[in-house]
Amino acid sequence: MIIILGLPFSAAGWEPSMGELHFPIPGGIGDQPCIQCHLEGMGTVIPQEGLPRKYSITTAYASYRDSPHGRLRAMGERNAPDCKDCHLTMEWSQILPTEHPDSPINPRNLPRICARCHGEGMLNTRVSEGSMHLDFKRRSLMPSDPVDTRYGFLPGISKMEKSYFMGPFDLVVGVTFLFLVLTVGTLSVMGIFVLLDLYRKLMERRETQNRSAA
Amino acid sequence: MSGKKWHRRFGIIFVIQHMILLISVLLLIISGVPLKFPDQAWAHWVIWLQGGMAARAVIHHTAGQVLMALGVFHFVYYIIFERKPVFFRRPILINPTDLKNIWQHLLYLVGRRGDIPPMGRYTWFEKLDYVGVIWGIAVMGITGMTMLYMEFALKFISMSWLQVLWAAHSEEAMLATMFLLVIHMYNVHFNPERFPMSLTWINGKISMEEMEKYHPLELEELVAQGLISPEDQHGGSPDEPAGDREKQEQPARPGAMGTLEDGNA
Numbered sequence: 001m002i003i004i005l006g007l008p009f010s011a012a013g014w015e016p017s018m019g020e021l022h023f024p025i026p027g028g029i030g031d032q033p034c035i036q037c038h039l040e041g042m043g044t045v046i047p048q049e050g051l052p053r054k055y056s057i058t059t060a061y062a063s064y065r066d067s068p069h070g071r072l073r074a075m076g077e078r079n080a081p082d083c084k085d086c087h088l089t090m091e092w093s094q095i096l097p098t099e100h101p102d103s104p105i106n107p108r109n110l111p112r113i114c115a116r117c118h119g120e121g122m123l124n125t126r127v128s129e130g131s132m133h134l135d136f137k138r139r140s141l142m143p144s145d146p147v148d149t150r151y152g153f154l155p156g157i158s159k160m161e162k163s164y165f166m167g168p169f170d171l172v173v174g175v176t177f178l179f180l181v182l183t184v185g186t187l188s189v190m191g192i193f194v195l196l197d198l199y200r201k202l203m204e205r206r207e208t209q210n211r212s213a214a
Numbered sequence: 215m216s217g218k219k220w221h222r223r224f225g226i227i228f229v230i231q232h233m234i235l236l237i238s239v240l241l242l243i244i245s246g247v248p249l250k251f252p253d254q255a256w257a258h259w260v261i262w263l264q265g266g267m268a269a270r271a272v273i274h275h276t277a278g279q280v281l282m283a284l285g286v287f288h289f290v291y292y293i294i295f296e297r298k299p300v301f302f303r304r305p306i307l308i309n310p311t312d313l314k315n316i317w318q319h320l321l322y323l324v325g326r327r328g329d330i331p332p333m334g335r336y337t338w339f340e341k342l343d344y345v346g347v348i349w350g351i352a353v354m355g356i357t358g359m360t361m362l363y364m365e366f367a368l369k370f371i372s373m374s375w376l377q378v379l380w381a382a383h384s385e386e387a388m389l390a391t392m393f394l395l396v397i398h399m400y401n402v403h404f405n406p407e408r409f410p411m412s413l414t415w416i417n418g419k420i421s422m423e424e425m426e427k428y429h430p431l432e433l434e435e436l437v438a439q440g441l442i443s444p445e446d447q448h449g450g451s452p453d454e455p456a457g458d459r460e461k462q463e464q465p466a467r468p469g470a471m472g473t474l475e476d477g478n479a
Contacts, residue, residue, distance in 0.1 A: 065252075068361075068380065074252035077267040121365030130373030171378050179385030183392065186346075190397045193339070196323035201406040 034083045035061055057083075063133040079117065086113050086132070134172055141173045221425050221442070224418035227291070232415055234284050235347070241277035242354075243391050245270045250384060278358050285351040305335040305432075308345070312338040334431040343398065350390045357383035 038057040064070040064083070072080035088104040096103040104113050107128035114122040224232075245264060248257035261270055315338045318331035336344070357379040360367040367376060402412045407424070414420050425433045436442040 068249075071249045071252050072267065075249060075258065075261055075267060118365060122368070125365060125368035126370075126372040127368050128373065130375075130377060132373075134377055171374075172381050175378050175381050176385055179382065179389060183385070183389040186389065187392055187396060190339075190342075190393070193320070193323065194397060194400045196320075198400070198404075198406070200323055200325075205406060 060133045067132065067134070069132075081117065085117075088113070141170060141177055219422040220419040221422055222418055223414060223420050226418065229415065229418045231284060231288060234280065236415070238277040238281040238284065239390075239394070241273050242281065243387075243394075245274040245277070246387055247391055250388070275362055278355070278362075281351060282355045282359075285348075285355065306341065306344060308341055312341060330427060332430045333428060334435075335429060337428050339401070343401075346390070346393060350386065353382060353386045354390070357386070 034057060038061075061083075065074065069080050069082075073082055086105060098105055100106060101108065103109065110128040111123050111125060114125075114127050244260055248254075248260045248270075251257040261267060264270055264273060315331045315333055318327060319338070321327040322330050360371075360376055360379050361383065364376070402408060402415070403410065405412075412420075433442065437444060
């Protein structure tokens, strides 16, 4: 039990139905998943009119679901991390911006977070040169949208993320787009050949059968 | 099957290579594709059937390394043992004639041309399959290795670029899977000429009819070199398949790619 804003507060006893919280949550809230409240359309913090949108982790969460971590977790891989494993929300005494030297996801600290699961091999790597939160569905080949509509809670295109871009092009989207063109192109061209071939062979077979019947 | 005459198109080494390719790619598909659809019930079923996520990882990584080893073996074998006097005359290589063949084949299929363009040992669609396999192994191998040995890869390239490679892994996987399930399945199973199944993948043989239809230039060369007698081509005893006789004639190189290669080596 701790005292915040003059009110007694126990994280373990808090329920989403009790209403909004306007302060950092010390020690996290029991085993409630972050998206319980921080997802638009769910929980109690975000859906209310007039509340600041910055508490939403919708886009960050969507990008997590698309990432190898999120996919493995969703498939039942217990070793795959969710929010609290990298953001260390259970140890929060205050919410720090990414730029703060004590933030667990500060580029200087990030390799140590990764090393918790991936081992010490991660320590001297370039893992912090890039965002873990790539939201494919909202990215565009030539990004021109306001950053907040693409990243929500995240601060937008950071310095680290600049290396995704080749000129005005977003490389991840570019590669995905390239493969989409390749896939649709190959399958439709070969699909046309398959259909024409099938049609022709079936016609030939019918002709042969008609001839032998006559 | 009796009554048909057969030509041995691929030696045992190539049939075994295809078996390894088939098994490893199937394992890679069932252990990889479900991860792209974590919201689907079938994806969880497929993972459950192979023994859960831990088993999935072992299957995927092992099959991937077997596939890459196969790629290296194929390349080395091809360069060292498939001796051809001039590299650029190897029949598998793509050349301008293939473009002409594609166009003429299309004209044939829409009824604007009487016959399929005469092709050699490899038709244009077989070459496309082959290019697809090489491209697939290269892309999936390189991007997959950066996932498996992420700590090593991250020393040289940034996280951003790693994610570009992983996007490629995921997308190329879908391209390969769909190509195999739609186009390749049609070619070898649902094609009315071959339904229910072509047996080439088991015994390396194709029928003489197919040789005449799709590989007339190769057949001409084989006849000219005396490796196939004209009787085999148009008549002869159906009880004595052409491929078997040819095998007896050339027991020294069972792994050779085919009679055309033998003739020129």
